[in-house]
Amino acid sequence: MNNKEIYKQKNLDFLDEISKQEDIKRITNGLYYKVLQTGDGMQARTNSVVSVYYTGRLINGRIFDSNVEQSYPDAFHLTKLIRGWQAAIPYMCVGDKWEIYMSAEMGYGSRGMDSIPANSTLIFEIELKGVA
Numbered sequence: 001m002n003n004k005e006i007y008k009q010k011n012l013d014f015l016d017e018i019s020k021q022e023d024i025k026r027i028t029n030g031l032y033y034k035v036l037q038t039g040d041g042m043q044a045r046t047n048s049v050v051s052v053y054y055t056g057r058l059i060n061g062r063i064f065d066s067n068v069e070q071s072y073p074d075a076f077h078l079t080k081l082i083r084g085w086q087a088a089i090p091y092m093c094v095g096d097k098w099e100i101y102m103s104a105e106m107g108y109g110s111r112g113m114d115s116i117p118a119n120s121t122l123i124f125e126i127e128l129k130g131v132a
Helices: 003-019 083-091
Strands: 025-028 031-037 049-057 063-066 074-077 097-102 122-131
Touching (some): 003 031, 025 083, 083 122
Antiparallel strands (some): 025 031, 049 063, 049 074, 049 122
16 A cells, blocks of 8 residues: 555544544534534525634644634635535534534545645534624
């Protein structure tokens, strides 16, 4: 096995182990979450603009993106985000804070993106602050 294949397998193994934990819920194959905080606001729809605080990291713990140090959340049109966000956020209510685990296929797949290697399992802590 070459280094790329080893990396891909480590990521698949990590996601498999996460999926077996008692407090982890499944949205779809390759997309899991853990509830960190429960809100009671409205839910997003597939065409919503969502305001979120988030931190994204790899399975080795390296943070590749975060906005939690900002004084305001970022707003995104849900249809413009990676598949994992598009699938998970409509299940969240405003005020929810989840840790989301997504397979490479739900993220950047075999192409990777900037500092995210190809075939990376992505872990996002997302706090949904608003929906429009």
